[in-house]
Amino acid sequence: MNMRxxxxxxxxxxxxxxxxxxxxxxxxxxEMFVLVAACPVCLKSASIDRWELGRSVGKHITLANLAKKLKCSGCGNHAGNSLLLGKLPRD
Ligand SMILES: [Zn+2]
Structure with a gap:
């Protein structure tokens, strides 16, 4: 995954x-928004492939419920992970 x-x-x-x-x-x-998950324990943040996630958990999940399901890929923490949004630059 490209982390940059x-x-x-x-x-x-x-x-x-x-x-x-x-x-x-x-x-x-x-569509211009990108999702990034941030872990409060190890402070790792990672971008989320929202399209891949949509296929696995369904597109109708609210972002609030999605945040609760997040698990940190760094330390395994799954409590209190937060979502950040970024906007893709317009070409
Ligand atoms: Zn973590």
Whole structure:
């Protein structure tokens, strides 16, 4: 997996983009957004392939429920992982 973020992608909590985690789903989230999971224990963050995830857990899961399912690939922690959003730069 490519862990590098392209220049110009700023990560911010979803609220900064006025995205409501309890209403927005994997399927409804605008395509320009990329998802990044952040672990509060080891501080690792990793980008999420939202399309692959949509195929495994379904596109109708809300982002709030998705955050609860996240498991850190670094330390295995699955509590309190948070989602960050980035916007893809427009070409
Ligand atoms: Zn971790």
């Amino acid at each position: 973020h392209r220049r110009g992608i700023d990560l911010a909590p979803p609220v900064d983009y006025a995205v409501d985690l309890h209403h927005e789903t994997l399927g409804s989230l605008q």
